[in-house]
Amino acid sequence: MSWHELPTSDIHKMAVEELDTSKLLTNAARQRDERNYKDLLIIDVDCHHYENESLREIVEYIEDPVMKHAAQMATTGGTGVQTSFLPGLVGYQDIAGRVTRYPLRKSEKTPAGKVHRDVTLTLRWMDAMGVDYVCLFPTPMLAMGSHPQTEVEVNMARAYNRWLTENILYSESRIKSMLYLPFNDPDATYKMVQDFGDKKGVVGFMVTAVRYAQVYDNAYMKTYSLLEELGKPLAFHAGYNWSDPLLATTNRFIATHALGFTFFNIVHCTNWIVNGLPVRFPKLKVIWIESGIAWIPWLMQRLDNDYKMRSSECPSLKKLPSEYMREMYYTSQPMEMPDDLSVLETTFKMMNAETQLLWASDYPHWDMDLPSKIYDLPILSEQAKRNILGENARGLFNLDTNDRFPK
């Protein structure tokens, strides 16, 4: 048995065994059994793996020979610091090691063999929580939209998507993904949808929200048209960038996280609506991921209030901004839990949660939510719980769930 010592301050150290996700989530498995989740379709629309741990495999899929060589060199030896191909972010997601699955992550054992470690680890926590299907996203690549070299984003996006589809999605039908779009290059974005739209396990496409692109740029219209035609949703996954000039005024991670994970999506969502994109692409399904849900009634009220005075600036709109927002989809995590549940009830009502809200865990990230966050809410009907935990996602992605829930 290997032991690891976590420094918990200068007064003592804490010795722990290697991380075992199944053991760490024993209490989640108890919730699963007590609530009989086996009879409930649960789809997690936002969870993660750490693609940096497979970076040496991924860079082999880079198509540009010069960049591939640089990436191979950067990941084979070097100084061991973060590479230019996954630049990373300043931040303290692990709360200085208090969320122990971060510092202990590399100690977790998985069997050698044909099944990729990421598949094993993902199924391990899915089974503990009682989750049937997931939509898997990367972790460090969430910051790739801030990379100063657009061609690195494009090459890494294609390499990652090829690696993910061939090694993860093809081998495990319970794991799906909305593939990374290199959004700083509109043509490469379009080509990505063309090339990967019909791959196994690809249920949509995802834009990392931390970037300064204008979602209303004419250069993106062909991509939105193609997604609409394919019936594949477009998701915006939130994030933060502590180096953003505004967020750089904050000095605690709590501030840059609480604000960053909402602000970028709020800006993109606002631009999406005031430029009339819901009118131009009425069948395109848009999902806003990992911003919680408290921002939704705030933005609805802000936009409606201004729109009533300034509708001449948004002549495409045929109804209130909030009405377009009510037709979009939102993931739940990290769902704010006000002491006064009537606040949450109002939020659910304003956003049509019963049909538009999608449960997400964000596991294994630090502010993950369990299915019980929805299941235990006294303000939801049984049907609403079923919809939010799985049925809304099944319909949105047109997901075949017969292998878990035969009809």
Added chain:
Amino acid sequence: MTQQEIFVARSSELKERDRKIVPHGNTEIGVYRANGKLYAYQNLCAHQGGPACEGLLMPKVEEVIARDQTYQGQKFNYEKLHIVCPWHGWEYDLQTGEMVADRKFRLKKYEVVERGEEIYVLA
């Protein structure tokens, strides 16, 4: 309901700032010895049900503010230890079991006795 005594450990096995987790029904109890006293709490976080007692035991972090109200840094307060749930980082006052950020939440507390050379929890 009658309380039962659950054997935790021999006294010598639970040293200062040690923790031992013992099974109790369908859950567990975490027993701590810190600053010369024994404490016992249910291994169940009031947040989302995480195994609170399986996380770190951390000294409270405090801010250092000078008399002129300028910020001078942060420090650990070794007299105030916190049980930290490993799932999300909710912190509980070791002495009371109250969640330090919002004291209406708490860990379920149990009585601990040290009799002779043995430690028991009353549950």
